[in-house]
Amino acid sequence: MATGVDERPVRIVDAPLAPPAENLGLLSVFKRRYLLKLLVQREISGRYSNSILGVFWSYINPLTQFCVYWLFMGKIMGMSDAKGMENYPIHLFAGLVIVHFFTETFGAGTRSLMGNKGLLKKMAMPKEMFPVASMLVSLYHLVPATIILLVVCLFSGWTPSWETVPAFLLALGIVMALGTALALVFSLANVFFRDFGSAVNILTNYIRFGVPMMYPFTLIEGALGDKSWIYLLNPIADAVLLFQQAFWVGATPDPEVSAATLPDDLWLWGLGALGVSLALLVIAQLIFSKHENKIPERLT
Amino acid sequence: MTLRQAQDTAADSIVVDGVTKNFTLRYHRSIKDITVAKMKGRAVSNTFKALDDVTFTIKQGESVGLMGLNGSGKSTLLKLISGVMRPDHGVVKTRGQIAGLIATGAGFHPQLSGRENIFLNAAIYGLSAEETAEIYDDVVKFAELGDHLNSPVGNYSSGQYSRLGFSVAVHIDSDIFLADEVLAVGDKPFKKKCMEKMEEIRDSGRTVVYVSHAAGSVKRMCDRVICLESGRLVFDGDVDEGIEFLHYGEDDGKGSAAQKRLDAADSALGAEV
Numbered sequence: 001m002a003t004g005v006d007e008r009p010v011r012i013v014d015a016p017l018a019p020p021a022e023n024l025g026l027l028s029v030f031k032r033r034y035l036l037k038l039l040v041q042r043e044i045s046g047r048y049s050n051s052i053l054g055v056f057w058s059y060i061n062p063l064t065q066f067c068v069y070w071l072f073m074g075k076i077m078g079m080s081d082a083k084g085m086e087n088y089p090i091h092l093f094a095g096l097v098i099v100h101f102f103t104e105t106f107g108a109g110t111r112s113l114m115g116n117k118g119l120l121k122k123m124a125m126p127k128e129m130f131p132v133a134s135m136l137v138s139l140y141h142l143v144p145a146t147i148i149l150l151v152v153c154l155f156s157g158w159t160p161s162w163e164t165v166p167a168f169l170l171a172l173g174i175v176m177a178l179g180t181a182l183a184l185v186f187s188l189a190n191v192f193f194r195d196f197g198s199a200v201n202i203l204t205n206y207i208r209f210g211v212p213m214m215y216p217f218t219l220i221e222g223a224l225g226d227k228s229w230i231y232l233l234n235p236i237a238d239a240v241l242l243f244q245q246a247f248w249v250g251a252t253p254d255p256e257v258s259a260a261t262l263p264d265d266l267w268l269w270g271l272g273a274l275g276v277s278l279a280l281l282v283i284a285q286l287i288f289s290k291h292e293n294k295i296p297e298r299l300t
Numbered sequence: 301m302t303l304r305q306a307q308d309t310a311a312d313s314i315v316v317d318g319v320t321k322n323f324t325l326r327y328h329r330s331i332k333d334i335t336v337a338k339m340k341g342r343a344v345s346n347t348f349k350a351l352d353d354v355t356f357t358i359k360q361g362e363s364v365g366l367m368g369l370n371g372s373g374k375s376t377l378l379k380l381i382s383g384v385m386r387p388d389h390g391v392v393k394t395r396g397q398i399a400g401l402i403a404t405g406a407g408f409h410p411q412l413s414g415r416e417n418i419f420l421n422a423a424i425y426g427l428s429a430e431e432t433a434e435i436y437d438d439v440v441k442f443a444e445l446g447d448h449l450n451s452p453v454g455n456y457s458s459g460q461y462s463r464l465g466f467s468v469a470v471h472i473d474s475d476i477f478l479a480d481e482v483l484a485v486g487d488k489p490f491k492k493k494c495m496e497k498m499e500e501i502r503d504s505g506r507t508v509v510y511v512s513h514a515a516g517s518v519k520r521m522c523d524r525v526i527c528l529e530s531g532r533l534v535f536d537g538d539v540d541e542g543i544e545f546l547h548y549g550e551d552d553g554k555g556s557a558a559q560k561r562l563d564a565a566d567s568a569l570g571a572e573v
Contacts, residue, residue, distance in 0.1 A: 013360055015396040020383030038420050124398075
């Protein structure tokens, strides 16, 4: 028989009476960096678990894309001889690196909540952890790809300019913010309707053609004329152009001529894209917070 | 507010006020299914109340048994208290750190090893790496998993799985301990150990919410029983009356026959200790 509650000592709890597991969204994710670190480590080891090639898939995918685009777009369709196009392989590769960072964040982020349902159904934690962890894993995979890009650039006589580092960082910032925003919304939507997971694959296909990586920006200017600003509304296109500014321009025989092929106010467009991406991130967080309480019961 | 009242509210550990939780049951998901259902005049979806206007308060240090038939809303209530889910209506408030098991298992990641899961689980409870390292040896010792600790928990048996989950949960220095059918799996010696550990937690003045179908273990653990029936709170009070309320002793009248039946029910449920 249990001893009466009056006979036992009562622990004095020095904490306010509050709703359990209060969640401040991305702010909570930032506060609980140690948990985030463990989740990122887990995803790095888990994303390609049970596969022989493991993490190399992260490079095989962009590498095969590179080969296909280089052969078909560059050689057969004659893109590498297009006007204003010097050193086509680097133009292509620089674009692929940043686009792949985006598509990997978008894709893995969308699957992240479903993939961690074992935890989400039993433990209380900020659910934003998982899309954010997906983005950070993709960022981690970006490091070796960037090193390869740098080595290739150096071999083709690359001269960095003062614009290299800021352009690189600005492009990363745009993709991190936009990728996380989309990962938040789509991971949530994917819990309710699995269709969204399939839709992401189609979307990422279009992204590759909607950015100046396998063709030069001058092609768009030629086709759209003074309406080419429509093309620049795409933040990913701006990020790719910033990557071209950072890597490709310095690797061409005449950087000044190459830089002139990029949009005139690229920096303005880049900063605008970052602002828009951050605004989208805030909106994504609001949507996520509104619906996240339905997630555990829908994870079947 | 008098001083006495202030002290009383300060001692509230769990406050559940007018809590309702609806679940949506979906018959049809695809456009094709929905169209067919609409044409035949069938419901596309319906909701049911897993919890319906439940209100109670648990004081710090109380040990409460949560009882009811399968599907009466016990686990949903624990999920709301632990913060895994949020109520659709009403308020749930808790004081201090919560740890425990929900629906027999812990939240583990099947691809990670037992060791990695201990760290991940502890981190979700809010422990730092150093704090986890401090309790690590005790957790491992209590779980008695030996070499299995280095293999992925996806390969564990259900008994091993819940051993590890229980072991992590009891070693968190929580103010509120939630135990959901912890004794449903696990062998007899481990059940005994679990029961003793939970009594230790209770006797240290921490709040315990214990879900079980085993009347005997509820009698031993708890000093109050809350019964749910189809999501509604139907009984809140004394342990013996609560068990009586649930008709666990039905048809037997009183005395030794009822006790025998209790014991039989407990051993059938695998909760004898």
